[in-house]
Amino acid sequence: MPAPALPLYEKIAASIARHIDAGTMRPGDRVPSVRRASLQHGVSVSTVTQAYLALENRGLIHARPKSGFFVRPRVLDHIPAPKTSRPRKGLARIGSGDLRSRILEIASQRHIVPLGAAAPAPELLPVTRLNRVMASASRHARASALEYSHPAGCEELRRELARRSLDWGCNLEPEDFIVTSGTMEALFLSLRATTKPGDVVVVESPTYFGVLQAIENLGLRPLEVSMQATEGMDLEHLESVIRRHRVAAIVAVPSFSNPLGSCMPAKNRQALIDLLGRHEIPLIEDDVYGDLPFPPATRPRTVKSFDTKGLVLLCGSVSKTLAPGWRVGWVVPGERYYDRIQQLKTSSTVTTSKPPQLAVAEFFRDGGFDRHLRHMGHCYAAQVNRMAEAVSEFFPHEIRLSRPQGGFVLWVELPPGVDAVKLHTRALAHHISIAPGRLFSARPMQFANFIRLSCGIPWSPKIERAIAVLGRLVRQFTGAPSTGSSLPSR
Amino acid sequence: MPAPALPLYEKIAASIARHIDAGTMRPGDRVPSVRRASLQHGVSVSTVTQAYLALENRGLIHARPKSGFFVRPRVLDHIPAPKTSRPRKGLARIGSGDLRSRILEIASQRHIVPLGAAAPAPELLPVTRLNRVMASASRHARASALEYSHPAGCEELRRELARRSLDWGCNLEPEDFIVTSGTMEALFLSLRATTKPGDVVVVESPTYFGVLQAIENLGLRPLEVSMQATEGMDLEHLESVIRRHRVAAIVAVPSFSNPLGSCMPAKNRQALIDLLGRHEIPLIEDDVYGDLPFPPATRPRTVKSFDTKGLVLLCGSVSKTLAPGWRVGWVVPGERYYDRIQQLKTSSTVTTSKPPQLAVAEFFRDGGFDRHLRHMGHCYAAQVNRMAEAVSEFFPHEIRLSRPQGGFVLWVELPPGVDAVKLHTRALAHHISIAPGRLFSARPMQFANFIRLSCGIPWSPKIERAIAVLGRLVRQFTGAPSTGSSLPSR
Structure with a gap:
């Protein structure tokens, strides 16, 4: 599934962004003039201009009147x-x-x-196209659009998700997915499948408050682990916590955590998987922001892609990228938890609403999502x-x-x-x-x-x-x- | 909100059906000839013929060659x-x-x-019309169709439900409803709001297995109460059970229980409410079949309509009447449980998918549902x-x-x-x-x-x-x- 080709101006913008990111071009440096860049890259002046405008829109460069373009000082x-973060020791009680x-x-x-x-x-959402896809899917729908979807979700959607899973570093089959009502239901079902009331659940500190609320409502006890501003969960702290407590599950947002926006480096993801494996602790991986890296970075591999023991329950959705209100998400529970999650889903929401599933599947299939x-x-x-x-x-x-x-x-x-x-x-x-x-x-x-x-x-x-x-x-x-x-x- | 007028032939069919139901016309009786009925009712021969065909289709009368139409023997x-039913005493463990x-x-x-x-x-579902409504709603939708609905569900839908509540013997406001993913989520949230793990929940015997599964998954203990084949829950048995156990909640399907199809008479509904009030026990009223009485009977009033102390959580959906796979249901939790249900919903599925809500609202508004x-x-x-x-x-x-x-x-x-x-x-x-x-x-x-x-x-x-x-x-x-x-x- 190769990504669709970038327009020319985007390629040039990306190459300059890479230089800025790597520090080859530093804040205050003058960017090559439009004429010079057009010769360097062998493209038209208007293509370069378009690239520079794009970089300006992204806040990477700015124009000084009569002097040209300069790398913007980075406020950070x-x-x-x-x-x-240094969370206080011990278990917390939620208010x-x-x-x-x-x-x-x-x-x-x-x-x-x-x-x-x-x-x-x-x-920023593809409003017109999405609504058109939904309208067209419904206009041509038959009785089956009103019927329950397959208990695990529409085959069409699970097939598209399986194809997308290559980008996550995984190679999943349609049968690996259970479609949910957004990421929140995926997290909620994963918590229910891996814990029982009174159990200890490790969370990031700071962490997304929706997870804390679910933990509270399920009668679980949260245990907070330090977060580094850029690398995410502090694995040394996590290990010491695991040694001291019986941890039933860990919830983490390795890619662009909420609220820090941190991203766990690949070597930490491997180390985390090794740690989970030694202690047989399941990880509920919330990947809801994984599709939104800041360019020119590419999408991080999921922790799931390092998982060989089936300990990761991967949760995601289109709520941050396409349509929050459509409530289309998914969980990849792995063999250990599949049946349990399916049963819990059946006895709470039965299946996920079918028309939004079909529309998202069609939008994925149609291309253009990347x-x-x-x-x-x-x-x-x-x-x-x-x-x-x-x-x-x-x-x-x-x-x-x-x-x-x-x-x-x-x-x-x-x-x-x-x-x-x-x-x-x-x-x-x-x-x-x-x-x-x-x-x-x-x-x-x-x-x-x-x-x-x-x-x-x-x-x-x-x-x-x-x-x-x-x-x-x-x-x-x-x-x-x-x-x-x-x-x-x- | 007056019900749309019946076609003439339906009125005549209904009047004959009432006679049969009341025993004025008994199995084997000859139905008036088409010509005679047309004079009696002052309508055309073809209208009477249409009425008789409808009654024949419903299994109420049958034609004998050269003799006319006769009331059909009732197999039952x-x-x-x-x-x-005589469920064994004590609490049961679910398999x-x-x-x-x-x-x-x-x-x-x-x-x-x-x-x-x-x-x-x-x-039997209005497939073409429903799909067309969904298509049209989506075609004209803007960004708001992609956004989260109000936490309690789309205003448009809750307004239509409030109007329909008059038929249920209630007089509810849009603010009384929380839209859910089908009746099952409504029941599940109601169980979570009224109980904690280990609590005893009274169910009908026999009862819908989805409820038993939810009870099992929430770590609750079911207690089964006798059912009479036509009148539903045996209130004497219920009372003796309540005296012996600390009951956290009761789940019942007063209108057309599953699997018995029984319907609790109005006087029993009043007696049930009195009993609940004396013991302050909440009733989770599953009204999913309430819209489907066998004609010529009219829709039964909900137990909720007898409720003055806010002990009934009324659950319903369009899953048996319009579109099981759209997952549009609702709960009317009452003041006691509203905030708790809203919070539990937020931390599990956040909101219900918006496009199906809008389409159901439009279908209701459009008339023709009755x-x-x-x-x-x-x-x-x-x-x-x-x-x-x-x-x-x-x-x-x-x-x-x-x-x-x-x-x-x-x-x-x-x-x-x-x-x-x-x-x-x-x-x-x-x-x-x-x-x-x-x-x-x-x-x-x-x-x-x-x-x-x-x-x-x-x-x-x-x-x-x-x-x-x-x-x-x-x-x-x-x-x-x-x-x-x-x-x-x-």
């Missing part, structure tokens, strides 16, 4: 990353979940600048970069910023005194929603001075204004002198 | 109903569920005569009647048959010696699937000599042949002389 070069529910509800309101929920911007993903990756990289710039401009100097390598969220460590839950309340008065750090841990005060910002929506003056307001509110906590006071308060 | 008049899974898998295979699973026949339901009810009544006739013709005389008042399943008590699981295996060799009675209880031998037959599919010589084969197989167990031996074995 002068702001430190959050330190490796009531009220804060989580309230914040999620707020995040869905229309008049709010939505920096709280990690949802893809509708502007091009769509590349486009999204470029947009998200640029949006995260712009957000980081704005934060560094308007927030106090003592902050730390995550180094996302994919996805579309930014994790901000504020000065120690700032209470992010209070910040959230004050921001709401300005119609801005953010996700306070406390959501991302079962220990109430673990990330009290952190916030997660979603960069899912295209940059706009409205968002810039919102960041300026947030900066001002943060300064009110710290007593630092305010900047950007000339900006309106909403 | 000479076969007794199963006795009130592995393997039998259930295996039988469900078999039931979905195409080459099988599907008397095993209770699914509506595709021929006409469709009436048509289905007529078909199912006739199909159940034909099935009962065939069973009485081909099975040994010692059998007992349920008296379904709605839905589309028939519950058959075979002579004591017959092992229905073995019967199921032998039937499969003839490409016929049935549901053995043991599925319908947590106690392995409770209904060992019962089977459930689905009458969801239109009558055909193929089905008649299948019933003849089943009768022959049953006789092989009992040693009774075989009839119908001239029929082929497949």
Whole structure:
């Protein structure tokens, strides 16, 4: 399944992006002139211009009037990353979940600048094409579109997923998949299949709050493991935790964790698999962001692809790339857990809704999904970069910023005194929603001075204004002198 | 929301059906001649003819050459109903569920005569119209069709459900509903919201096996209560059980229980609510068959409509009436359980798939759903009647048959010696699937000599042949002389 060929200008843009990424071209360096580059690459001037515009849109280069294009200073070069998290020892008890529910509800309101929920911007989704595929599939459908799908999900979709699994470093068969209602059902079923109430489950610290809520509702006990800002789960810490506790399962987001955006290096993935194998502990691998690396990086191999003992339950969906509201996800449970997951699914939602499955299958088959993903990756990289710039401009100097390598969220460590839950309340008065750090841990005060910002929506003056307001509110906590006071308060 | 007017011939058919039902016209009676009826009702001869044909199709009257139309003998008049079930005392342990899974898998295979699973026949579903509604909704959809619906489900659908709730004897608001992935998710969430592992849950005996499986998977303990063949749950037995055990919740199908087809009379519904109120026990009311009474009966009021203390969680869906595979259901949890159900839904499937919700809402809004339901009810009544006739013709005389008042399943008590699981295996060799009675209880031998037959599919010589084969197989167990031996074995 070769990826569709890149347009010429994209190839040139990618080659320059690689140089910037590798440090061959450094911030402030002048990029070859358009004329020179057209000779170097043997392409037309307009192709180079298109490439440079693309790089500018991605925030990698910028034009200086009458001087040409320059590599943009990287804002993250002068702001430190959050330190490796040090969760408190022992098991945590999860609170009531009220804060989580309230914040999620707020995040869905229309008049709010939505920096709280990690949802893809509708502007970046292939809306027209997807709706057309659904319409066409339904117009030609017969009675079978109304009937239950195969208990494991539509054959058509599972076949396309099997083909895509080559990109994940796997070589799966349609029979390996069980289609679910989004990644959340995949994670939920995986937790149910691997644990019983009272069991200990290892999670990342910080971790996605939906997982914490599922763990709470299933009567499980979460145990938090340190996260390094760029490499993800701290395997030494994980090993020491496994030695001290009877761990029933591990939940991790190795590719572009939420909220850090970290990506576990291949050697760590192998080490993790070895560790799992020695202790026979299942890993619930949440791969929901795996399709969204920042270009020019390629999609990371899943941990599942290193798995020889059938200990990994791989979970994914199209919720971050195509259609959150269609609720099409999947789990690859492996032989050990397949029957159990199938049975649990049957006795909770029976099967996944059929028309969205058929439409997603058709969209995959049709091609163009990989091009769509590349486009999204470029947009998200640029949006995260712009957000980081704005934060560094308007927030106090003592902050730390995550180094996302994919996805579309930014994790901000504020000065120690700032209470992010209070910040959230004050921001709401300005119609801005953010996700306070406390959501991302079962220990109430673990990330009290952190916030997660979603960069899912295209940059706009409205968002810039919102960041300026947030900066001002943060300064009110710290007593630092305010900047950007000339900006309106909403 | 007045129901759409009946066509004239339907009105006449309904009036005659009422006479038959009330016993004013009895089996063997001659129905007024077409000419006379046309004068009586003041309608054309062709309208009366159409009415008589409809009654004939429903199995209520039959033509004798040169003599006219006669009220058909009711097959159930000479076969007794199963006795009130007497489940063994105490709590039951549920088995592995393997039998259930295996039988469900078999039931979905195409080459099988599907008397095993209770699914509506595709021929009776409004396939073309539904698919067209979905196509049109998608063609005109914007980005919002891809986004998450409101956490409780699409406003459009909840509004239509609120209007329909008047037919259920309720007067619900859109805010009272949480949309789910079919009735099964509604039941599953309701069980999770009202119990914790180890709790005792009362179920009907016999009961729908999907509920038993959910109870098993949630670590709950089922307690079975007697069922009367026509009136449903035996309230005296229920009360004595409640006095002896701490019951966390009750699951019941008051309208057209599965597999009995029984319907709890209004006075029992009131008595049940009084009992629940005295003991503060929640009732999970599964109303999935409530829309399918046998004409001329009208839709029963839900138990929820008697509820003043907020103890009933009402669960329903369009899975038996429109589209099983779309997975659109709902729960009305009441104030006590609303927040808990919403939170449990968020941490398992987040929201229900949006396009099917929008399409069902549009189908409801469009009108015609009630006409469709009436048509289905007529078909199912006739199909159940034909099935009962065939069973009485081909099975040994010692059998007992349920008296379904709605839905589309028939519950058959075979002579004591017959092992229905073995019967199921032998039937499969003839490409016929049935549901053995043991599925319908947590106690392995409770209904060992019962089977459930689905009458969801239109009558055909193929089905008649299948019933003849089943009768022959049953006789092989009992040693009774075989009839119908001239029929082929497949």
